[in-house]
Amino acid sequence: MTAHDASPPPALLWFRHDLRLSDHRALDAALAGGRRVLPVFVLDDEAAGEWAHGGAARWWLKGSLESLSRSLAARGAPLLLAKGRAETIVPALAAAIGAAEVHAGRGYEPWARDQSRRVHEALQGDGRGLVLHTTAILREPHGFGSGSGKPYAVYSPFAKTLLAAGDPPPPLPAPDRIPGVEPPAGGETLGSLGLYPVKGEPDWAKGFGALWQPGEEGAAARIARFTARALGRYDSDRNLPGIEGSSGLSPHLRWGEVSPVQVWHAARAAGAAPGATETFLKEILWREFAYHLLWHRPEMPKRALRQEFDAFPWAPDSTLLEAWQRGRTGYPIVDAGMRQLWQLGWMHNRVRMIAASLLVKHLMQPWQAGEAWFHDTLVDADLASNSASWQWVAGCGTDAAPYFRVFNPVLQGEKFDPEGAYVRRWVPELAKLPAAYIHKPWEAPAGILSACGIRLGNTYPRPVVDHAEGRARALAAFAALKKPADVAAGEDR
Numbered sequence: 042m043t044a045h046d047a048s049p050p051p052a053l054l055w056f057r058h059d060l061r062l063s064d065h066r067a068l069d070a071a072l073a074g075g076r077r078v079l080p081v082f083v084l085d086d087e088a089a090g091e092w093a094h095g096g097a098a099r100w101w102l103k104g105s106l107e108s109l110s111r112s113l114a115a116r117g118a119p120l121l122l123a124k125g126r127a128e129t130i131v132p133a134l135a136a137a138i139g140a141a142e143v144h145a146g147r148g149y150e151p152w153a154r155d156q157s158r159r160v161h162e163a164l165q166g167d168g169r170g171l172v173l174h175t176t177a178i179l180r181e182p183h184g185f186g187s188g189s190g191k192p193y194a195v196y197s198p199f200a201k202t203l204l205a206a207g208d209p210p211p212p213l214p215a216p217d218r219i220p221g222v223e224p225p226a227g228g229e230t231l232g233s234l235g236l237y238p239v240k241g242e243p244d245w246a247k248g249f250g251a252l253w254q255p256g257e258e259g260a261a262a263r264i265a266r267f268t269a270r271a272l273g274r275y276d277s278d279r280n281l282p283g284i285e286g287s288s289g290l291s292p293h294l295r296w297g298e299v300s301p302v303q304v305w306h307a308a309r310a311a312g313a314a315p316g317a318t319e320t321f322l323k324e325i326l327w328r329e330f331a332y333h334l335l336w337h338r339p340e341m342p343k344r345a346l347r348q349e350f351d352a353f354p355w356a357p358d359s360t361l362l363e364a365w366q367r368g369r370t371g372y373p374i375v376d377a378g379m380r381q382l383w384q385l386g387w388m389h390n391r392v393r394m395i396a397a398s399l400l401v402k403h404l405m406q407p408w409q410a411g412e413a414w415f416h417d418t419l420v421d422a423d424l425a426s427n428s429a430s431w432q433w434v435a436g437c438g439t440d441a442a443p444y445f446r447v448f449n450p451v452l453q454g455e456k457f458d459p460e461g462a463y464v465r466r467w468v469p470e471l472a473k474l475p476a477a478y479i480h481k482p483w484e485a486p487a488g489i490l491s492a493c494g495i496r497l498g499n500t501y502p503r504p505v506v507d508h509a510e511g512r513a514r515a516l517a518a519f520a521a522l523k524k525p526a527d528v529a530a531g532e533d534r
């Protein structure tokens with residue numbers, strides 16, 4: 042027997058939502074015992090169905106795959122790109138290279154779970170195995186529950202348990218070398234995957250590159266920037282959309298260019314005030330909670346978790362929806378957020394809450410319509426966090442903001458963007474308004490409006506709905522579902 046014969050059979054590493062080389066447990070396992078590896082990414086839009094990556098996500102994915110391909114090639118194992126059904130492609134490639142095992146990160150979306158099952162069955166039929174690893178989250182949701190053994194439905198005890206469990210084990214380093222195998226012929230190229238640009242569509246993502254650097258290096262740079270500049274003031278500044286007060290890590294986490302374990306340890310190592318670090322880690326746990334919920338309530342992207350909301354009298358209206366999508370509601374903070382989303386593929390968290398609240402409460406549009414728009418336009422579009430957050434805002438999630446708490450978009454703007462810096466940047470037609478009117482241009486005296494070049498209803502819209510009227514209508518609809526006492530307890534924030 043020659044030394045070559047004695048080497049173990051190669052392994053196939055199937056990259057899914059974990060487009061990195063460091064702290065990658067599936068990669069680590071694939072390489073164990075000195076195995077050679079074939080790294081593969083499969084674009085399987087059919088499996089994802091209506092949740093196939095949206096436009097902004099596809100822009101990101103292209104950049105991320107480009108970066109991953111470069112890193113893999115430099116280490117000796119070029120990435121094979123493929124397009125089609127994973128349960129056909131992965132077993133065929135495993136057979137072609139004689140792999141005994143396929144290693145991959147576990148998927149948590151209902152469609153990704155079905156996909157894992159189909160790939161597993163197809164491989165099993167060939168006498169091969171699919172080994173799934175935790176690459177995207179901190180704690181697997183299955184078998185993890187509250188004292189009574191039931192899955193968590195409320196965030197606080199969930200977060201408390203995870204914080205009490207202590208820091209996760211340290212992240213794994215990226216391997217220096219990845220011995221590859223000769224890839225079978227016939228893969229796709231980044232261009233032939235057809236992610237972006239889409240033929241016949243305008244180049245709507247042309248502004249994205251100024252802010253974002255998809256890929257593992259971009260993620261590391263963003264962590265370094267955040268821990269050096271903003272983590273120490275995260276407690277207060279994360280709510281201010283006009284400054285860089287949060288990490289901007291969401292798309293990097295979404296695509297697994299960095300793991301939550303790495304983010305956790307980087308935040309701890311930064312040595313910021315314990316309060317600020319803990320507040321930040323709790324946000325990472327909101328993401329974790331969303332995955333926990335999605336695993337245990339796979340209907341979450343489509344159906345209200347609180348069933349009484351099935352009877353809510355939503356009033357779908359395409360004109361109102363479009364005014365919201367285009368940033369033309371007449372509420373400056375909302376319009377600024379919706380335009381930031383369109384131009385950068387990202388929106389500040391506080392403004393996501395205000396904009397989402399206006400859509401589902403003042404405008405009475407079904408939360409699923411907002412969820413779908415975010416899915417298509419966010420570079421961090423993530424089925425778990427997106428659906429959990431929309432249900433939270435709409436009041437129909439298990440641990441949601443009470444429905445009667447209707448955000449006042451003027452007060453929210455004045456509180457979190459007091460000088461109007463954020464509105465001035467994203468709604469330039471209001472840029473010259475004094476701060477006193479920037480969140481309520483309709484209250485500005487005619488002379489001021491005209492001096493600022495604003496003609497309400499022309500250069501900038503009047504509010505699509507009056508706040509007090511919208512709030513009253515939403516509360517009345519809610520009252521049909523709930524006891525009046527719950528409604529009376531409402532407050533204007």
Ligand SMILES: Cc1cc2nc3c(=O)[nH]c(=O)nc-3n(C[C@H](O)[C@H](O)[C@H](O)COP(=O)(O)OP(=O)(O)OC[C@H]3O[C@@H](n4cnc5c(N)ncnc54)[C@H](O)[C@@H]3O)c2cc1C
Pocket residue numbers: 279287288289290291292294295324325326327328329331388389390391393394397415419421422423424426427428430431434
């Ligand atoms: C209606 C609505 C829809 C949303 N859709 C998404 C989505 O599709 N994808 C997404 O990643 N986040 C979503 N969020 C959550 C949140 O707005 C973003 O994660 C955050 O704005 C990202 O900015 P950041 O990285 O600077 O956050 P930071 O404040 O720096 O937080 C650090 C990380 O914690 C996680 N995180 C923070 N807040 C939340 C939260 N409320 N829920 C889940 N994870 C959180 C993110 O991974 C984030 O990168 C949504 C929120 C709302 C209100």
